[in-house]
Amino acid sequence: xxxxxxxxxxxxxxxxxxxxxxxxxxxxxxxxxxxxxxxxxxxxxxxxxxxxxxxxxxxxxxxxxxxxxxxxxxxxxxxxxxxxxxxxxxxxxxxxxxx
Numbered sequence: 001x002x003x004x005x006x007x008x009x010x011x012x013x014x015x016x017x018x019x020x021x022x023x024x025x026x027x028x029x030x031x032x033x034x035x036x037x038x039x040x041x042x043x044x045x046x047x048x049x050x051x052x053x054x055x056x057x058x059x060x061x062x063x064x065x066x067x068x069x070x071x072x073x074x075x076x077x078x079x080x081x082x083x084x085x086x087x088x089x090x091x092x093x094x095x096x097x098x099x
Contacts, residue, residue, distance in 0.1 A: 038081035
């Protein structure tokens with residue numbers, strides 16, 4: 001599906017499908033096909049932002065990147081086909097659903 005967008009340089013198989021297969025989650029995860037969960041993130045590759053652990057939604061521990069200035073950030077996030085984040089504003093409690 002993403003192969004029709006030549007400006008996208010990272011293969012969906014490399015960053016999505018293969019990890020889902022390795023962890024036994026494919027085809028529910030790792031693909032955008034009918035019947036899959038439709039979890040995906042739209043990224044602005046030019047957006048500059050500063051890492052702040054208080055603004056990162058993860059079950060993991062805060063990483064070593066606190067305060068780093070990065071280029072490329074999430075713009076919109078969908079989980080189970082539902083928009084849960086738009087322009088760094090979260091609309092849904094991500095704790096409600098897990099893999």
